[in-house]
Amino acid sequence: xxxxxxxxxxxxxxxxxxxxxxxxxxxxxxxxxxxxxxxxxxxxxxxxxxxxxxxxxxxxxxxxxxxxxxxxxxxxxxxxxxxxxxxxxxxxxxxxxxxxxxxxxxxxxxxxxxxxxxxxxxxxxxxxxxxxxxxxxxxxxxxxxxxxxxxxxxxxxxxxxxxxxxxxxxxxxxxxxxxxxxxxxxxxxxxxxxxxxxxxxxxxxxxxxxxxxxxxxxxxxxxxxxxxxxxxxxxxxxxxxxxxxxxxxxxxxxxxxxxxxxxxxxxxxxxxxxxxxxxxxxxxxxxxxxxxxxxxxxxxxxxxxxxxxxxxxxxxxxxxxxxxxxxxxxxx
Amino acid sequence: xxxxxxxxxxxxxxxxxxxxxxxxxxxxxxxxxxxxxxxxxxxxxxxxxxxxxxxxxxxxxxxxxxxxxxxxxxxxxxxxxxxxxxxxxxxxxxxxxxxxxxxxxxxxxxxxxxxxxxxxxxxxxxxxxxxxxxxxxxxxxxxxxxxxxxxxxxxxxxxxxxxxxxxxxxxxxxxxxxxxxxxxxxxxxxxxxxxxxxxxxxxxxxxxxxxxxxxxxxxxxxxxxxxxxxxxxxxxxxxxxxxxxxxxxxxxxxxxxxxxxxxxxx
Numbered sequence: 144x145x146x147x148x149x150x151x152x153x154x155x156x157x158x159x160x161x162x163x164x165x166x167x168x169x170x171x172x173x174x175x176x177x178x179x180x181x182x183x184x185x186x187x188x189x190x191x192x193x194x195x196x197x198x199x200x201x202x203x204x205x206x207x208x209x210x211x212x213x214x215x216x217x218x219x220x221x222x223x224x225x226x227x228x229x230x231x232x233x234x235x236x237x238x239x240x241x242x243x244x245x246x247x248x249x250x251x252x253x254x255x256x257x258x259x260x261x262x263x264x265x266x267x268x269x270x271x272x273x274x275x276x277x278x279x280x281x282x283x284x285x286x287x288x289x290x291x292x293x294x295x296x297x298x299x300x301x302x303x304x305x306x307x308x309x310x311x312x313x314x315x316x317x318x319x320x321x322x323x324x325x326x327x328x329x330x331x332x333x334x335x336x337x338x339x340x341x342x343x344x345x346x347x348x349x350x351x352x353x354x355x356x357x358x359x360x361x362x363x364x365x366x367x368x369x370x371x372x373x374x375x376x377x378x379x380x381x382x383x384x385x386x387x388x389x390x391x392x393x394x395x396x397x398x399x400x401x402x403x404x405x406x407x408x409x410x411x412x413x414x415x416x417x418x419x420x421x422x423x424x425x426x427x428x429x430x431x432x433x434x435x436x437x438x439x440x441x442x443x444x445x446x447x448x449x450x451x452x453x454x455x456x457x458x459x460x461x462x463x464x465x466x467x468x469x470x471x472x473x474x475x
Numbered sequence: 476x477x478x479x480x481x482x483x484x485x486x487x488x489x490x491x492x493x494x495x496x497x498x499x500x501x502x503x504x505x506x507x508x509x510x511x512x513x514x515x516x517x518x519x520x521x522x523x524x525x526x527x528x529x530x531x532x533x534x535x536x537x538x539x540x541x542x543x544x545x546x547x548x549x550x551x552x553x554x555x556x557x558x559x560x561x562x563x564x565x566x567x568x569x570x571x572x573x574x575x576x577x578x579x580x581x582x583x584x585x586x587x588x589x590x591x592x593x594x595x596x597x598x599x600x601x602x603x604x605x606x607x608x609x610x611x612x613x614x615x616x617x618x619x620x621x622x623x624x625x626x627x628x629x630x631x632x633x634x635x636x637x638x639x640x641x642x643x644x645x646x647x648x649x650x651x652x653x654x655x656x657x658x659x660x661x662x663x664x665x666x667x668x669x670x671x672x673x674x675x676x677x678x679x680x681x682x683x684x685x686x687x688x689x690x691x692x693x694x695x696x697x698x699x700x701x702x703x704x705x706x707x708x709x710x711x712x713x714x715x716x717x718x719x720x721x722x723x724x725x726x727x728x729x730x731x732x733x734x735x736x737x738x739x740x741x
Contacts, residue, residue, distance in 0.1 A: 294590075304560060308530050310581075310582045357574055357612070
């Protein structure tokens with residue numbers, strides 16, 4: 144670990160990874176809440192158009208990509224609000240228009256589409272000091288409203304109509320969310336890359352939902368997962384000599400996979416704490432009254448009301464509760 | 476019940492179109508402070524459309540809406556309005572009960588400021604009023620349909636509104652818990668809050684209702700005391716639904732009444 148920190152390029156790489164891991168899940172929480180999980184992906188393609196333009200004009204790529212990305216995001220959001228395009232059609236136009244423009248512009252700039260690769264997959268170890276300053280400034284621009292306006296953004300993302308009756312300017316907040324997501328995508332092109340940044344906006348959020356209860360707790364948990372996997376992936380890729388962007392995203396997906404069984408265990412512990420102490424099986428007299436001849440076979444949807452009873456289902460049959468047991472039904 | 480003189484909510488000759496088709500045709504109504512108005516009518520009669528137009532959630536073609544004497548366009552005092560929608564995406568889960576209810580304080584709050592002590596008290600108070608104090612930290616998706624409905628009521632109460640607009644708050648709620656809602660509304664009414672409540676059937680709220688407006692095919696078919704509505708229906712179909720604590724305020728006139736007559740034991 145100390146060895147890593149002695150390289151200035153790795154210091155910059157780790158800080159850039161940390162900032163990406165911090166802001167991508169933070170804004171991603173609202174994007175996922177609005178069911179626009181693929182927004183980041185579409186914005187990544189638009190950022191590519193910005194990179195192409197930067198290659199053509201010789202300007203710095205990040206600022207141009209930020210402008211292109213925000214403009215594309217606002218355009219799609221306005222079209223959606225006006226009812227001119229549904230969410231997914233708007234995103235599709237964003238995808239293909241951005242990608243085509245990026246490849247086209249890089250082609251006529253003489254660099255060719257190959258020049259785009261480092262932005263598609265990120266190049267954490269080549270982050271310069273001026274890149275880092277830019278990334279840090281933009282991260283602050285994203286983080287301040289994401290946390291400071293959390294109650295407003297939460298309300299707008301979960302129940303738009305109610306938010307309007309609270310006097311919130313819902314359209315402006317929606318535009319703010321997509322713009323902040325656009326900035327996040329554009330600055331992540333130096334870290335995890337444009338193709339993979341969307342994963343860092345979505346996967347930690349999904350994992351956090353399995354692990355904690357509530358929106359605020361989910362936001363905090365997602366940010367923690369994002370920071371840990373981003374820094375962990377950057378360190379891991381140094382030793383494994385692997386691509387950092389890919390390493391970071393695979394690590395985040397691993398956390399998500401682990402969150403499944405973990406959520407099951409957590410829920411069982413919570414339920415156990417709420418329920419009264421379970422009775423020892425040996426003490427149960429095991430009531431076991433067998434129904435008399437029963438030609439009908441109960442199954443979900445058989446017409447008899449089903450009732451969850453402990454670990455099995457009872458079917459209500461002429462005022463009796465029938466539970467399947469071996470080849471007969473028990474009275475419960 | 477304390478009924479003030481000034482109308483809290485007014486609609487004049489409201490015309491609303493959805494997809495080019497008229498849904499509301501010259502609807503007028505008003506609710507005063509401390510008054511409980513039931514908005515009734517069959518499915519598709521325009522009840523929810525009217526509620527949403529009154530709150531500015533839908534644009535209206537013609538006519539005027541005034542909230543607390545101000546035209547909807549220039550109305551900004553949203554902290555005085557509490558809205559209970561019929562459905563909410565907030566119920567899909569991922570939020571705690573107190574987080575959903577906290578959204579009901581937003582009109583009182585400024586951006587970039589944390590919850591004040593008064594906000595917290597109002598949130599806890601509203602949750603306690605609907606009987607969900609034990610479920611403060613429960614995920615909303617883990618609640619029953621009736622409990623979720625009460626969370627939406629608590630969210631509207633948290634803002635301590637002077638006008639409560641509830642869209643079918645009793646649908647899917649058993650009579651016992653309708654009683655909880657009736658108590659809460661009675662408390663608000665005596666404090667001077669105006670209540671506009673969309674009801675499919677009067678249920679446990681019958682005693683609170685001062686006046687009923689019945690919509691039929693986008694028009695006001697009745698505006699008067701609930702008791703008269705019983706008469707109105709007796710005249711139309713000869714069934715005394717009020718005696719059963721239910722008003723089948725159907726908007727299809729006599730044909731539908733006789734259809735209902737066939738379905739309900741006389």
